[in-house]
Amino acid sequence: MASKAQKRPLALQIVLFVTLVVWMIAAAFPFFWTLWGSFKVEADFFSLNNWTNALTGRMTEIETGDTFTTQGYYGAWVQEEFWRAAWNSTLVCLFVVSISLTFGTLGGYALARSTYRYAFWFLLIALIFRAMPPITLVSGYLPVFFDWNIWGYLPTAIIVLVAINQPFTLWMLHSFFKNIPQDLDESAMVDGCTRFQAFRYVIIPVMWPGVITTGLFSFLLAYNDFAVTAMILDKQNQTMVPKIASFLGTTQTKGNVMFAVAAVVSTTAPLFLLIMFFQRQIVSGLTAGAVKG
Amino acid sequence: MAEIQLRNVNKRWGSFVGVDNFNLTIADKEFLVLLGPSGCGKTTTMRMIAGLEDITEGEIAIDGKVINNLDPKDRDVAMVFQSYALYPNMNVYENIRFPLRVRGVDASTHDERVRRASRMVELDDFLHRKPAELSGGQRQRVALARAIVREPNVFLMDEPLSNLDAKLRVSTRAQIKNLSHELAVTTIYVTHDQIEAMTLADRVVVMQKGIVQQVGSPTEIYDKPANAFVASFIGNPAMNLIDGEMRGGVFETQRTRVEGLRAPDGKVTLGFRAEDASIAEDGNGQITAPIYTLELLGDATMVSVRIGQALVAVKADKSFRAEIDDTVSISVPADICHVFDTDTGKRLSA
Numbered sequence: 001m002a003s004k005a006q007k008r009p010l011a012l013q014i015v016l017f018v019t020l021v022v023w024m025i026a027a028a029f030p031f032f033w034t035l036w037g038s039f040k041v042e043a044d045f046f047s048l049n050n051w052t053n054a055l056t057g058r059m060t061e062i063e064t065g066d067t068f069t070t071q072g073y074y075g076a077w078v079q080e081e082f083w084r085a086a087w088n089s090t091l092v093c094l095f096v097v098s099i100s101l102t103f104g105t106l107g108g109y110a111l112a113r114s115t116y117r118y119a120f121w122f123l124l125i126a127l128i129f130r131a132m133p134p135i136t137l138v139s140g141y142l143p144v145f146f147d148w149n150i151w152g153y154l155p156t157a158i159i160v161l162v163a164i165n166q167p168f169t170l171w172m173l174h175s176f177f178k179n180i181p182q183d184l185d186e187s188a189m190v191d192g193c194t195r196f197q198a199f200r201y202v203i204i205p206v207m208w209p210g211v212i213t214t215g216l217f218s219f220l221l222a223y224n225d226f227a228v229t230a231m232i233l234d235k236q237n238q239t240m241v242p243k244i245a246s247f248l249g250t251t252q253t254k255g256n257v258m259f260a261v262a263a264v265v266s267t268t269a270p271l272f273l274l275i276m277f278f279q280r281q282i283v284s285g286l287t288a289g290a291v292k293g
Numbered sequence: 294m295a296e297i298q299l300r301n302v303n304k305r306w307g308s309f310v311g312v313d314n315f316n317l318t319i320a321d322k323e324f325l326v327l328l329g330p331s332g333c334g335k336t337t338t339m340r341m342i343a344g345l346e347d348i349t350e351g352e353i354a355i356d357g358k359v360i361n362n363l364d365p366k367d368r369d370v371a372m373v374f375q376s377y378a379l380y381p382n383m384n385v386y387e388n389i390r391f392p393l394r395v396r397g398v399d400a401s402t403h404d405e406r407v408r409r410a411s412r413m414v415e416l417d418d419f420l421h422r423k424p425a426e427l428s429g430g431q432r433q434r435v436a437l438a439r440a441i442v443r444e445p446n447v448f449l450m451d452e453p454l455s456n457l458d459a460k461l462r463v464s465t466r467a468q469i470k471n472l473s474h475e476l477a478v479t480t481i482y483v484t485h486d487q488i489e490a491m492t493l494a495d496r497v498v499v500m501q502k503g504i505v506q507q508v509g510s511p512t513e514i515y516d517k518p519a520n521a522f523v524a525s526f527i528g529n530p531a532m533n534l535i536d537g538e539m540r541g542g543v544f545e546t547q548r549t550r551v552e553g554l555r556a557p558d559g560k561v562t563l564g565f566r567a568e569d570a571s572i573a574e575d576g577n578g579q580i581t582a583p584i585y586t587l588e589l590l591g592d593a594t595m596v597s598v599r600i601g602q603a604l605v606a607v608k609a610d611k612s613f614r615a616e617i618d619d620t621v622s623i624s625v626p627a628d629i630c631h632v633f634d635t636d637t638g639k640r641l642s643a
Contacts, residue, residue, distance in 0.1 A: 181376060181378065183374045183375075183376045183378035184378050184380065186343075186345050186365070186372075186374070186378070187372065187374055187378035187380075188380075188391075188395075189344075189345070189364070189365040189366060190343055190344075190345070190365045190366070190370060190371065190372045190449075191366075191371075191391055191392040191395060191396075191439070191443075192366045192392050192395040192396040192443075193366060193395050194364070194366065197395060201391075201395065202380055205380075205382040206380075206381055206382055
């Protein structure tokens, strides 16, 4: 039994509960609406005469004989080969995350332990670079990529994404490393480690929450990127987000909106799983930098 | 065997001098304490020996071999950090074993050595715990065990007791003293606590502002401080220091007159210890002044008077009682007095 002092008045409890429910519905509604609608036909989900068609699936039943259909998914994944985009996204994310983390941990550690003034300026310049919208950089490297004949390939996109992401990972990991007392490295070095062994055996194990958090943000940057991937990758090598955009069609070609809806659900679902899986690390990682332990 | 030699060792950061021209030979198996207030360069000196800080100028040699350019791991030293620096992801056993593991010591001997080290610091029951689950005193002992497990040539201890509470500090101090006797390894111990220095050291180095003030046994430093700084730093309470004039062997200032001193004329600082002086019951003491404060210590009563800016303390009998502002006469015979030059602080009396 909770003591009386801890109990909130009933009215306050109701208000809190209602607010929470309303907020949850408001936040989750778009996702559920999209999920629900992805199993309907376009005439239902984008119905002009009656919006409740999206709920009841009247036209879906007329067109396919059932209130739910997987036409959108079939069209996107099989007909339009969305699996290729998914695979490309996987490759891009994998390499962007691993490359950013490799350079980020090594560089962040070096900067955190550096006694020189330039470390600060280096980080400041990195921050300015990070603040620029990625699209402004495109005009700079696009002609070069055409020149060198490397436009359109995944590695090119990976390099650009790493370059855009690296200042952030450096900053983030740098501040995590700063919070690890220098005594730990020094103790390890007196105990018999080289600088790298101290980093590998002592610092990195302590750093896991920071590495995971930073890795996750790097992943999201690569996964969600549109500006760079849409500009650099040719149709064969498109990742998921530009592929979704291409489903919507252009002024010249007719797209299929339901393919796009199905693709959106397919793209969002892994993110939910990922966040749920890593939520504890993310929270501890985010707060670890905030308060001194 | 490990004799450590420091030859003209200097540490400078830009124009700031951290350690100024440090010269010392530390004998094998000696327990040396570096003592001084914070920022005096004692920790920097130790870190230079450990290899964690570059040496700006000069040489450090262990057993005649110059180690200036060796990495910390190649110097065969072990260090106990003020913060203990335990590895939070490893349990106590793995923490103690870590030096053996990274140095590639024969794995079949690990278990025995870890258990022997942990037994010496009475940690046998905690081997499976993580550092976060230990008390401050236990963490401190893990750090000690990690240092002794490898049987290094030199022990370095950087204020190992300063994070412990007063009671634990006394018992751990005794443990360190016993341990160093048992292991007989050259030890350098940094502290700002003069009691630790007095109790542990074979020899004490008193430092201030990067400069060595005095090197000597605890008794020498206590009985014959080389200057006013050392006098004011050693002892509890610190030595009483009164500024005044010396003329013909007589020291004089307000409310104070001490005769029969052997020191040149001029402005001097007179020093004496609270426990050497006494209350003159007959009223014929060298200092006569109203009581500023009276502190009951249990085994004694500390009586303080004010002479100019200085607070002068005298240890009186534990039954001594008086009121604040009562006039008291203090006996300060010449043979308990130390005379220092007021300007340079240097010792003038023999």
